Amino acid sequence: MKFKPLLILPLFVVTVMFAVFGYALVTGVDPKAVPSALTGKSLPDFKLSDLVDNKQFLTRSDIIGEPMLVNIWATWCTSCKYEHPVLNSLAASGVKIIGINYKDDRELAMNWLRDYADPYDVNIFDPNGELGFDLGVTGAPETFFVDSNGQVQHRYQGPITDKIWENQLKAIFDEMV
Amino acid sequence: MKWYNQLVRCLMFAATCALAVQATANEVLTFDSDELRDRYTELTFQLRCPKCQNQNVADSNAPISEDIRLKTYEMLHQGYTDQEIIDFMIDRYTEFVTYKPQMSLVTIWLWVLPITCLVIGMLILFRLTKRNKQNENPALTEEESARLKALLEEKS
Numbered sequence: 109m110k111f112k113p114l115l116i117l118p119l120f121v122v123t124v125m126f127a128v129f130g131y132a133l134v135t136g137v138d139p140k141a142v143p144s145a146l147t148g149k150s151l152p153d154f155k156l157s158d159l160v161d162n163k164q165f166l167t168r169s170d171i172i173g174e175p176m177l178v179n180i181w182a183t184w185c186t187s188c189k190y191e192h193p194v195l196n197s198l199a200a201s202g203v204k205i206i207g208i209n210y211k212d213d214r215e216l217a218m219n220w221l222r223d224y225a226d227p228y229d230v231n232i233f234d235p236n237g238e239l240g241f242d243l244g245v246t247g248a249p250e251t252f253f254v255d256s257n258g259q260v261q262h263r264y265q266g267p268i269t270d271k272i273w274e275n276q277l278k279a280i281f282d283e284m285v
Numbered sequence: 286m287k288w289y290n291q292l293v294r295c296l297m298f299a300a301t302c303a304l305a306v307q308a309t310a311n312e313v314l315t316f317d318s319d320e321l322r323d324r325y326t327e328l329t330f331q332l333r334c335p336k337c338q339n340q341n342v343a344d345s346n347a348p349i350s351e352d353i354r355l356k357t358y359e360m361l362h363q364g365y366t367d368q369e370i371i372d373f374m375i376d377r378y379t380e381f382v383t384y385k386p387q388m389s390l391v392t393i394w395l396w397v398l399p400i401t402c403l404v405i406g407m408l409i410l411f412r413l414t415k416r417n418k419q420n421e422n423p424a425l426t427e428e429e430s431a432r433l434k435a436l437l438e439e440k441s
Binding site for chain 1: 347
């Protein structure tokens with residue numbers, strides 16, 4: 109019988125599909141991972157009050173200038189409590205952290221900072237989640253790595269732990285410095 | 286004591302009802318026109334909750350979905366077009382936020398590939414049938430048909 113290249117076409121297609129799905133399976137593509145629209149872009153503009161002083165308004169230009177972490181947190185968020193000591197030790201080691209108090213109550217938030225120590229340089233009070241929306245925040249905690257030009261370099265979803273910081277995030281932060 | 290118990294029960298029932306009404310009333314939206322309502326329904330079905338596993342924004346109770354619904358509602362009443370609203374969401378939540386892929390260099394294959402496959406398939410089919418026709422036994426020569434006729438007659 110004559111060799112018919114067309115006959116092996118289905119086999120070829122199936123092999124390619126196996127390779128693609130096998131790759132996804134082996135490398136563990138996370139279907140929950142949502143890419144950040146902000147990575148590589150400039151931190152959006154905002155005008156919101158300071159958590160501690162409701163007459164003091166903060167804007168984008170007030171906070172940028174140095175490499176920093178922008179951390180979204182709230183008192184209703186349980187993993188934020190878990191993350192808080194890590195932020196405290198990061199702040200102690202000289203990392204600048206700006207807080208965005210997300211959909212929260214001013215008084216509860218201030219009590220929290222008094223009780224569990226305050227790792228934040230300054231806290232932006234965002235009770236309606238407006239700034240959160242512009243940042244593409246889906247929940248708390250979430251942390252943005254912002255360089256000295258106000259460009260977002262990385263976004264991390266979920267609580268930062270010591271291990272994750274050492275293995276993954278420290279390198280990203282050090283690159284911005 | 287019995288009347289007292291019943292009274293408490295009634296009050297509790299009333300309170301539960303009131304709570305339930307309040308909970309649903311949280312998101313009763315009024316639209317300026319039926320057209321806006323239809324567009325709202327369409328958009329919230331097409332937008333995908335960024336926090337959930339495969340749920341649209343209309344269907345989800347996640348706080349972020351509430352925010353997206355509210356923003357959609359506001360923007361509709363401010364006169365934005367559907368595409369502008371979708372672009373606004375994509376700017377913040379990436380392409381993940383819409384079920385309907387936007388046409389771009391990366392996604393163009395979703396439209397091009399099926400058509401290409403169809404065309405290639407038809408070409409293959411065409412060629413195969415053509416080849417089969419060529420392979421068919423050529424018609425009998427005059428000599429052969431005469432012989433065939435003779436053979437057939439001989440038998441009958």
